[in-house]
Amino acid sequence: MKSGMNGALRIAALFSMLAAAACKTEQPKTSEGKEGAEKTEEAATGGVKPTGDTVNVELYSDASGNYFKPNELEAKRGDVVRFTMKVGVHNVHFLPDSNTIKTGLPPASDLLQLPDQTYDLLVTLQEGKYYFQCDPHAALGMKGHLKVEDK
Numbered sequence: 165m166k167s168g169m170n171g172a173l174r175i176a177a178l179f180s181m182l183a184a185a186a187c188k189t190e191q192p193k194t195s196e197g198k199e200g201a202e203k204t205e206e207a208a209t210g211g212v213k214p215t216g217d218t219v220n221v222e223l224y225s226d227a228s229g230n231y232f233k234p235n236e237l238e239a240k241r242g243d244v245v246r247f248t249m250k251v252g253v254h255n256v257h258f259l260p261d262s263n264t265i266k267t268g269l270p271p272a273s274d275l276l277q278l279p280d281q282t283y284d285l286l287v288t289l290q291e292g293k294y295y296f297q298c299d300p301h302a303a304l305g306m307k308g309h310l311k312v313e314d315k
């Protein structure tokens with residue numbers, strides 16, 4: 165009887181040791197996981213590190229026409245260009261045919277229709293000057309340029 169209890173205690177002690185060992189081995193796993201997540205994030209952004217800076221643009225339809233405000237933009241790689249819908253129905257399209265640098269152009273955005281709806285574009289484009297337009301209003305002059313600096 166006595167030896168049986170000792171056995172149970174020994175088993176309990178063994179389990180707590182195993183639990184402690186499990187905790188110890190878990191730490192490197194977690195940091196590996198973190199590193200993996202960072203790598204995935206970098207892959208998703210083409211190796212561009214987000215700067216945390218935002219360049220704001222508003223989209224309008226009014227008595228003076230259809231336009232991006234402003235329509236000449238400057239951004240660094242890693243900035244976010246935030247297009248905010250104000251009035252009308254617009255999209256943002258970096259047309260390959262109208263750009264000399266065609267690599268890494270983002271696909272056309274969805275049509276923005278709701279006031280204050282936003283389209284965020286993380287700038288992963290290489291240094292250069294890019295043309296973009298609103299497809300429904302390009303013929304009416306709704307066009308702009310984005311100058312990208314690599315800093």
Ligand SMILES: [Cu+2]
Binds near residue numbers: 253
């Ligand atoms: Cu438009």
